[in-house]
Amino acid sequence: MKRLLLKLATVVIGVAVALLLAEIVLRFYFGLSNPRPITYLKNSHGFRDREHALVKEAGVLRIAFQGDSYTLGAMVEEKDRFSDRCGALLSARFPGRRFEVLNFGQSGANVANDLACIKKNILPYDPDIIVLGFVLNDFDFPQMEIQLFNESQREIAAYKWFGGLELYSKLALFIDNVLINLYSDVNHVHKNFLNNIWNREKNRFYDRLRHHFYNLVDIIAKRKGIVVFFPYFVSANEKDLTFYKKAKHIVSTSCRVHGCQFLEVLPLLRHKPFRHWWAAPDDHHPNAEAHDIVARAIADIIAKSL
Numbered sequence: 001m002k003r004l005l006l007k008l009a010t011v012v013i014g015v016a017v018a019l020l021l022a023e024i025v026l027r028f029y030f031g032l033s034n035p036r037p038i039t040y041l042k043n044s045h046g047f048r049d050r051e052h053a054l055v056k057e058a059g060v061l062r063i064a065f066q067g068d069s070y071t072l073g074a075m076v077e078e079k080d081r082f083s084d085r086c087g088a089l090l091s092a093r094f095p096g097r098r099f100e101v102l103n104f105g106q107s108g109a110n111v112a113n114d115l116a117c118i119k120k121n122i123l124p125y126d127p128d129i130i131v132l133g134f135v136l137n138d139f140d141f142p143q144m145e146i147q148l149f150n151e152s153q154r155e156i157a158a159y160k161w162f163g164g165l166e167l168y169s170k171l172a173l174f175i176d177n178v179l180i181n182l183y184s185d186v187n188h189v190h191k192n193f194l195n196n197i198w199n200r201e202k203n204r205f206y207d208r209l210r211h212h213f214y215n216l217v218d219i220i221a222k223r224k225g226i227v228v229f230f231p232y233f234v235s236a237n238e239k240d241l242t243f244y245k246k247a248k249h250i251v252s253t254s255c256r257v258h259g260c261q262f263l264e265v266l267p268l269l270r271h272k273p274f275r276h277w278w279a280a281p282d283d284h285h286p287n288a289e290a291h292d293i294v295a296r297a298i299a300d301i302i303a304k305s306l
Contacts, residue, residue: 049103067133072105075279080288085295130220136232140197194243221258233284
C-alpha cells in the first residue's frame with residue numbers, strides 16, 4: 001500500500017512539476033510574442049498624430065493618409081506605421097526635399113467615414129497627395145460589425161474550456177487557443193462576413209457604400225491619390241475567395257476610371273504565412289515589418305511622381 005501511495009505521489013508531483021514548467025515557458029513565450037501595450041497620443045482633433053499647421057510651409061510636400069485601424073497603426077509604434085515610415089524613406093531618398101506626413105486613421109472606419117473625414121478634416125490641409133488605406137471589411141456598417149463580433153464570440157466560447165482561468169494561467173490560455181485554432185469555425189465566420197458585405201443581396205448598405213467609395217476615389221484622384229488595398233488576414237488562401245476577387249475588381253476598376261494608383265498588398269506579403277505578419281498571436285493587425293514593406297511600396301510610387 002505504501003509503495004502504491006509512493007508511486008501515486010511521484011506521478012502527482014511529476015505532473016505538477018511538468019505543469020509548472022509549462023506555465024513558466026508559456027509566460028516567457030507570451031511575454032516575447034505579445035508586444036507591450038502602446039499608448040496612443042492624439043492631437044487636438046482626435047487623430048493619432050502630432051499637431052500640424054493648417055497652412056503648409058513653402059516647399060513642403062504634404063502627404064495625408066486616411067483609413068481605418070491599419071492606417072492608424074493599431075498595435076505598432078507611431079514611427080513604425082506605414083505612413084511615418086513612408087515619410088522617413090522619402091526624406092532619406094530625397095535629402096534636398098521636405099516632406100510632411102499627416103495621419104487621419106480612425107479605428108473601425110468604413111468608406112462612409114473615410115469620405116466624411118476627407119471632406120471635413122483632410123482637404124482643409126490642402127495635401128499634395130492623399131493615400132487611402134483600404135481594408136476588405138471597410139465595406140460594412142457598424143451593425144454588421146456587431147453581428148460579426150457576436151457570432152465570433154459564440155463560436156470561440158464553445159472552445160474556451162478554461163474560461164476565467166486564462167486571466168491567471170498562460171497554460172490555460174495556450175490550451176484554449178489551440179482548441180480554438182484547431183476546432184472552431186471562427187475563420188469561417190469571418191469569411192462568411194466578408195463574402196456577405198461584398199454581396200449586394202446580403203449587404204443592404206452595398207449600393208450606398210459603393211457610391212461613397214466612388215466619390216472617395218474621385219476626390220483623392222485629384223490629389224495624386226493612392227489606394228492601398230489590404231487583405232484581411234483571415235486565410236492564407238484569401239486571394240482565391242469570392243469576396244477578395246470581387247473587392248479587388250471593384251477597387252482596382254474605380255482607381256483606373258478615376259486615375260488613382262492602385263497598390264495591392266497581398267503580393268508583397270505572400271512569401272510568408274499570414275501569421276507572420278500579425279501584430280500578436282491574438283491580433284491580426286499588421287506588425288511593424290508588414291508596415292515597413294507597405295511603406296516602401298508607397299514610397300516607390302510617390303518617388304516616381306517627383
